[in-house]
Amino acid sequence: MADYVIGIDLGGTFIKAGVVDKQGKSLARTSVETEVKKGHETVVTNICRAADIVRDEAGLSWHDIIGIGIGAPGTLDIKNGVVLLSPNLPCLNEMPLRQLVAEKVPVPVVLENDANAAAWGEKWVGAGRGVNSLVMFTLGTGIGGGIILDNRIWHGANDVAAEIGHMSVFAYGVKCACGNLGCIEAYASATGMIRRMKEAIQEGKPSLLAEKVKNGEEFLAKDIHDAALQGDKTAEEIIVETGRLLGVAATNMMHILNPDMIVFSGGMINAGDMLLHPIKEEVNKRAFPASREKCQIVFAELGGDAGFIGAAGCALTEFETSA
Numbered sequence: 579m580a581d582y583v584i585g586i587d588l589g590g591t592f593i594k595a596g597v598v599d600k601q602g603k604s605l606a607r608t609s610v611e612t613e614v615k616k617g618h619e620t621v622v623t624n625i626c627r628a629a630d631i632v633r634d635e636a637g638l639s640w641h642d643i644i645g646i647g648i649g650a651p652g653t654l655d656i657k658n659g660v661v662l663l664s665p666n667l668p669c670l671n672e673m674p675l676r677q678l679v680a681e682k683v684p685v686p687v688v689l690e691n692d693a694n695a696a697a698w699g700e701k702w703v704g705a706g707r708g709v710n711s712l713v714m715f716t717l718g719t720g721i722g723g724g725i726i727l728d729n730r731i732w733h734g735a736n737d738v739a740a741e742i743g744h745m746s747v748f749a750y751g752v753k754c755a756c757g758n759l760g761c762i763e764a765y766a767s768a769t770g771m772i773r774r775m776k777e778a779i780q781e782g783k784p785s786l787l788a789e790k791v792k793n794g795e796e797f798l799a800k801d802i803h804d805a806a807l808q809g810d811k812t813a814e815e816i817i818v819e820t821g822r823l824l825g826v827a828a829t830n831m832m833h834i835l836n837p838d839m840i841v842f843s844g845g846m847i848n849a850g851d852m853l854l855h856p857i858k859e860e861v862n863k864r865a866f867p868a869s870r871e872k873c874q875i876v877f878a879e880l881g882g883d884a885g886f887i888g889a890a891g892c893a894l895t896e897f898e899t900s901a
């Protein structure tokens with residue numbers, strides 16, 4: 579009897595894959611290059627190769643596998659398994675990805691948005707174990723989102739729900755990459771935080787990163803945290819302000835959805851309490867007590883594995899009854 583699922587986290591640079599059992603435990607994982615520039619056939623071949631590598635490493639045959647879940651970035655038609663528009667994987671635009679993979683493997687395949695899949699992973703075996711509803715903010719170059727309501731991923735009318743990075747927190751704020759004004763992503767993503775740090779330095783605030791800005795050198799969100807740990811007050815202020823703005827966004831989600839939990843994930847959570855405390859402080863100042871008392875605000879637990887674990891979980895949900 580089939581007892582395992584394979585999850586694929588499809589990124590613009592790497593494909594992460596893993597074999598997961600019905601309890602969400604990972605048995606094997608791998609990472610292969612996506613090779614986007616070689617075109618969609620190569621990408622599909624690489625997805626199947628990654629699946630085969632982890633199946634083999636876990637010592638399983640295809641008869642042991644219930645199905646494959648693929649978490650893909652971009653705008654998708656989930657019901658039909660089609661990638662509509664994916665800026666990081668342009669060779670897959672308008673491609674029936676689910677069908678292309680399913681033709682090459684002997685098990686059924688399900689397609690899911692990558693941020694939704696990661697939220698499902700955290701809900702299944704990560705920070706959100708046991709809760710019914712959660713909202714996940716994934717803090718990276720942009721801010722991704724996943725919404726789970728009553729134990730189901732919320733897809734919306736045509737699969738474009740949970741773009742929570744593009745909620746405006748300033749009505750006439752800076753222009754976001756999406757074209758809208760004042761999106762939380764434009765301020766509190768890694769990119770947004772770096773922009774605000776550069777602006778603070780250009781306004782004359784003292785910082786350990788001032789020399790880099792003067793020389794036109796780039797730095798990362800991690801460098802801001804490192805500077806803050808070395809006593810850079812400006813860097814610390816920028817991180818605290820990032821937390822406050824995320825607290826505003828979290829409050830908005832709490833007032834709309836009344837979730838059990840709000841999870842923050844992505845590399846920026848390495849800033850720890852320096853980021854989490856101001857998020858909570860801002861929520862405590864703003865949110866309705868009834869909503870705030872019920873909602874846990876936490877950091878994600880699965881790190882970079884959330885994507886493939888969640889994608890595998892989506893396959894389990896989709897195919898388990900028919901397996």
Ligand SMILES: [Zn+2]
Pocket residue numbers: 743744745754755756757758761763
């Ligand atoms: Zn936006």
